Amino acid sequence: MRVEFDEPKCVAAGQCAMVAPxxxxxRDEDGVAVVLVAEPGPELADEAQEAAAVCPAAAIRLVEQ
Structure with a gap:
């Protein structure tokens, strides 16, 4: 899977970082999310899916490869 993140949509709620660290x-300066792993493996798939589900701005999209 590949993580697609729409940074301008991010409202810096931090939900993604809490459920998928x-x-x-x-980012420290403004709280906007940063993707650490653009192509998470199976061990991080559940975290990534949870992050996409809880994002209040719908700024995270997961694409199956």
Missing amino acids: GVFDQ
Whole structure:
């Protein structure tokens, strides 16, 4: 899977970094999310899916490859 992140849509809620710390983090200066792993393996797939589901701005999209 590949993580597609629409940074301008991000509202810096931090939900993705809380539920998927192996895939996302937040910038210190403004709280906007940062993708740490653009192509998470099977061990991070559940975290990535949860992050996409809880994102209040729908800024995260997962694409199966």
